[in-house]
Amino acid sequence: MIRPHRAHPLWLAFLLHRISGLGLALFLPAHFYVLSLALTRPASLDGFLHWTENPLLKVSEFGLVFLLAVHMFGGLRLLALEFLPWSPRQKTFAAAAAVASAFIASIFFISAVA
Amino acid sequence: MAAAQKYMQVSVWRGDEATGALEEFDVPAQESQTILDVVSWIQQNADATLAYRYACRVGMCGSCAMMVNGKPRWTCRTHVKKVLGDNGRLTIEPLRNLPVIKDLATDMTEFFDKWIAAEGVFHPTKTRYDEIEGIDPESSVRVEANAAIECINCAVCYAACDVVSANPDYFGPAALNRAWSLVNDTRDGGQAARLEAVSSNGGCHNCHSQQGCSTFCPNELNPTLSIAGLKRETVTSLFRRRS
Ligand code: SF4
Ligand code: SF4
Ligand code: FES
Numbered sequence: 001m002i003r004p005h006r007a008h009p010l011w012l013a014f015l016l017h018r019i020s021g022l023g024l025a026l027f028l029p030a031h032f033y034v035l036s037l038a039l040t041r042p043a044s045l046d047g048f049l050h051w052t053e054n055p056l057l058k059v060s061e062f063g064l065v066f067l068l069a070v071h072m073f074g075g076l077r078l079l080a081l082e083f084l085p086w087s088p089r090q091k092t093f094a095a096a097a098a099v100a101s102a103f104i105a106s107i108f109f110i111s112a113v114a
Numbered sequence: 115m116a117a118a119q120k121y122m123q124v125s126v127w128r129g130d131e132a133t134g135a136l137e138e139f140d141v142p143a144q145e146s147q148t149i150l151d152v153v154s155w156i157q158q159n160a161d162a163t164l165a166y167r168y169a170c171r172v173g174m175c176g177s178c179a180m181m182v183n184g185k186p187r188w189t190c191r192t193h194v195k196k197v198l199g200d201n202g203r204l205t206i207e208p209l210r211n212l213p214v215i216k217d218l219a220t221d222m223t224e225f226f227d228k229w230i231a232a233e234g235v236f237h238p239t240k241t242r243y244d245e246i247e248g249i250d251p252e253s254s255v256r257v258e259a260n261a262a263i264e265c266i267n268c269a270v271c272y273a274a275c276d277v278v279s280a281n282p283d284y285f286g287p288a289a290l291n292r293a294w295s296l297v298n299d300t301r302d303g304g305q306a307a308r309l310e311a312v313s314s315n316g317g318c319h320n321c322h323s324q325q326g327c328s329t330f331c332p333n334e335l336n337p338t339l340s341i342a343g344l345k346r347e348t349v350t351s352l353f354r355r356r357s
Contacts (some may be wrong), residue, residue, distance in 0.1 A: 005210070005274050010325040026198030081323055082342045 017074035027064065053112045065106055073102045119143075120326035122194070124152055127207040131214045136205065136335070149182050149189035149197070153206060153218065173266070173332065175271035176266035180218050181207040186268075186273035189334040211286075211320045225269050225286070233311040234283040234292030237304030247301050251281055262272035262291050264333050271327035271337055283316040285328035290318050294340035295330040297347055318344040 037045035120143040125136040139156050139280040150168055157164040168178035180189050182197050183205050198204060212220035221345045249256055261312050271287040272278055280288045284329050318341045327337040
């Protein structure tokens with residue numbers, strides 16, 4: 001359960017940023033390992049790429065793109081918050097704009113890769 | 115005949131941090147009632163030994179803050195109706211992140227010591243024999259200072275901050291907010307020492323910008339923005355020194 005003093009949207013934004021960061025940290029070593037197969041064992045890489053055609057993995061690619069987008073926009077949000085002189089109203093507008101553009105960008109990205 | 119009196123179930127923290135526990139009280143519900151009214155009713159009618167703190171009752175002195183249903187609040191200006199859960203229960207505890215002396219009274223020494231450690235202290239550059247310095251109310255620094263100045267030292271933000279709970283050295287939002295208003299005070303002569311202090315171990319770079327402080331500050335100040343100002347200031351001063 002989320003403790004009452006944390007139950008506000010900005011804390012959830014922080015939580016999402018952390019979780020997406022952890023998710024990416026787990027994904028990246030596996031990613032680099034698979035890429036390295038191109039040099040060491042091309043045959044198993046081809047086998048693996050074949051395996052990724054499976055629809056379940058296509059769905060999990062969506063999750064990955066989501067993690068990347070959330071983490072990138074979360075980071076940009078923090079940089080903007082700390083380095084630009086916002087007023088709270090501008091901040092709300094900017095957050096809404098960022099969410100909308102992240103959403104649209106991910107849809108395009110997913111339709112491109114799928 | 116008057117309508118039958120309704121009662122609220124109120125759990126109140128009794129004792130100190132280590133050995134204390136919640137104690138139940140039945141308190142008559144009123145049409146218009148603050149959390150501080152509830153606490154005073156208990157102390158005046160149910161148990162005279164209840165320890166708590168308040169002074170002004172109008173949101174000026176900053177002494178009455180407590181945790182109400184898990185959230186930090188100024189109790190004299192928090193209406194019961196606004197915070198009562200669906201189950202009609204109230205839980206009132208001492209502020210988080212501060213040592214408990216007894217019941218609802220916390221020891222605020224470290225909170226105030228940290229204001230001084232963060233250089234939230236004015237360093238005058240003039241004497242009483244000098245002319246009073248004119249400050250343009252429209253100037254950008256005065257506008258920045260204004261936004262941060264109405265702090266009542268209630269420690270609500272300090273109780274809301276998870277970085278304070280994780281790092282006992284962290285000065286916390288109120289002290290850094292005060293330091294930021296002084297960074298924008300053109301009469302102050304201690305800016306170098308202040309930048310040094312706010313970039314030390316307990317300083318502004320600990321802040322994760324989660325904004326618990328701004329969410330709960332009863333005076334609607336935004337310590338996160340002030341701390342972001344300090345972060346910018348420490349970064350630009352680094353480049354100033356290099357060049
Ligand atoms: S924004 Fe910074 S000071 Fe405010 S609650 Fe979060 S960590 Fe603490
Ligand atoms: S900044 Fe707000 S919450 Fe923090 S001590 Fe000042 S008035 Fe209270
Ligand atoms: S009693 Fe003074 S602020 Fe609440």
